[in-house]
Amino acid sequence: MVYRKINVVGDYVSLSKAAAEFIVEAIQKKIGCVLGLPTGKTPMGMYRHLTELIKADNIDISTVTTFNLDEYIGLGPEDEGSFHAFMEKHLFSQSNFLKSNIHLLNGLAPDLKAECARYEEEIREAGGIDLQVVGIGVNGHIGFNEPGSDFNSGARVVKLTEATRRINSKEFKESAQVPLTAVTMGLRNIMDARQILLIAGGNEKSLALAKALQGPVTEEVPASILQTHDNLIVMLDKSAATLLKIR
Numbered sequence: 001m002v003y004r005k006i007n008v009v010g011d012y013v014s015l016s017k018a019a020a021e022f023i024v025e026a027i028q029k030k031i032g033c034v035l036g037l038p039t040g041k042t043p044m045g046m047y048r049h050l051t052e053l054i055k056a057d058n059i060d061i062s063t064v065t066t067f068n069l070d071e072y073i074g075l076g077p078e079d080e081g082s083f084h085a086f087m088e089k090h091l092f093s094q095s096n097f098l099k100s101n102i103h104l105l106n107g108l109a110p111d112l113k114a115e116c117a118r119y120e121e122e123i124r125e126a127g128g129i130d131l132q133v134v135g136i137g138v139n140g141h142i143g144f145n146e147p148g149s150d151f152n153s154g155a156r157v158v159k160l161t162e163a164t165r166r167i168n169s170k171e172f173k174e175s176a177q178v179p180l181t182a183v184t185m186g187l188r189n190i191m192d193a194r195q196i197l198l199i200a201g202g203n204e205k206s207l208a209l210a211k212a213l214q215g216p217v218t219e220e221v222p223a224s225i226l227q228t229h230d231n232l233i234v235m236l237d238k239s240a241a242t243l244l245k246i247r
């Protein structure tokens, strides 16, 4: 049951600014900061403000390492709907992160099991994740850990639910183009981060948030595992917080 860590920050713009400022603080607190990054509609505003802050305040990001949560299987950086393309468009083309410090799961890897093991090894070699930013799906998924995902899951291949494919189809010309499977960091990988920032906006997330943050910890709501993390920060806009009991 999470109360004290919930910050209701007003509207979506304020949410995006607050999340971007939180990331800048993490970068400035630790040389060689390792960030875990999400994709989706919610973080778009955060990335916009983050790139503005990096430019305006000349933030040194030369030692920052990034790991993205997930990627669709069968899509590569050239594919518009891929998370590689999303990150390039919304963050990496707008800022000077070192290419060698940017890490995403490769959805085109011939051996996906080996790819997931390689990714976990890269995270270990980087010293683990200092700040993992996550969004939340309307069914309570984080990354692509869909309902029923084992709390102790590592990086792996997952089957996307029809609900997730339908919602994510907005990023594709044809809904049939949305891949059926993806590779994702597992819930254990996410929970191993030293700090987690959960961001969510919009009324459509209010039920998932109420279940995840103030309901039982259950694998049917993957994000509910976040309640057990000892360094969780939650930033929501007002409409996402409508069903939460805030003290």
Ligand code: GLP
Pocket: 038, 039, 040, 041, 042, 043, 069, 070, 134, 135, 136, 137, 138, 142, 143, 144, 164, 168
């Ligand atoms: C996708 C991503 C998640 C993201 C979720 C919500 O499934 N794999 O990492 O949190 O969608 O995205 P949005 O912010 O667009 O609602």
